[in-house]
Amino acid sequence: MNLPLTLLDGGHRDAHGLRVIVTGASGTFGRAICTRLAGLGAHVIGLDVAPREDDPVEVIACDLTDDEQVPEAVAEAVGRLGGLDLLVNNAGIGGPAPAELPPGAEVRRQLEINLLGVWRVTAACVDALVRSRGRVVMLSSRMAVMQLPLAAAYGASKRALVAYADALRMEIGTHVGVTCVYPSMVRSPIHDSTAAAGLSLEGMSRYEPLEGVVDAVVRAALSRRVHRDLPTTPRGAVEFFLARHLPSVTDRIISRTLAERAGSGAFKGVELAAGVVRRLGPGA
Template structure:
């Protein structure tokens, strides 16, 4: 797949920040696009991706509308604060459902159409899949698990379907609202990047002569991924130093979910 003109594409999370830009970009280069999202519209089929019974018929309807399938972009995702030291709650369960299991069941439903087309699957993961941050354990865990799923899928269907993972960093999006409302903003810890760069990375993954395994969205992202994989202890030290600086500055004082970590950091200085 070296071009997208006339290609039949299914995008999950089509009405979200990434999804809207991605669908517009795909349409702009001549692809035929159908979206899946919780709420449908003229170009999007409404589907709760966390409902195992709803996904197969929605994917079938999309494939029928397109007349086949060449590319699936698993883009749907949710975030939210989730300290690793606290027991998992509904916030954690929802992130695992949307970020991991929804992509799994959508891919499984799409494979009967992708295999004969020698198509591709692109997963939108996160830099946090390889470079985890504190107080967002559910997001990091769900995205790392998504990468593990993509790796297993590549071994199983890689002879007929290309499998790629894209790793954005932080993009201005409502996905961060609940984290910011909890006083756990990633500002100063993760650097913002433009949504256009994420979309461009997805298109690169979709159109490369051979499906790339892992795709960073920026040069800094490539460095961070290399650091996390080849020098994880150093990466941990850099994250700890950054977080310690935020705690010393009082940035997390108003965040109840961070109270334990703040207390322990300050206890070590006594």
């Protein structure tokens, strides 16, 4: 049964009965998204590599890097839901990856999950979404349009995710809405590995509340008009505009901030940042 086109105040569709799959459902973003959608009356099933006993919705164990496991888990979720109206591609990981160094296991891991994992899940959901004339929401990142240094794999994976979303929109956009959401930094364990490597993005970006990200996802899912791109805060909207239309401005701001951090000794003794320190650090 398709989602009824009942409109609520503000022109949003009623979420009651909406059949939803959320990836990365046991993580910080995923739990919040599942909780909000379920609270609005949607039927939500999550996918996650490590489900938790206290997950707010039913979560099916699924490794998004497994070519066989993904379609099986999606088929199970769609079968339990009785169809699919909304896919939220939320799962993603981060980690240190300077662009000047050769790509290693960390780079491949991020591309495998952030890009190819999304591709696998979406491909497995396409037929069900076309039948329901549903929607896909991609959790991208502000770094898809405004890259930060020392985290090249994450930015590359998220920019590639947007390219994938654009291609998907061209192919199935007559039947399925495709929206990219662009959060900035939100406090979550995704930053732990970068901080542990001494490459914290503290000072390179500004934290935003998780609630704003969830609000943007819900807006993408329920608004009468299908949005192509949705920043999550007013500041994010300005950054998104500048990065798209005046990239030289954002490049200068980020480069100056990196030089200030390197000059202050923020990366002292950090092997992955040795090149940056030689070029920009104290006495350079």
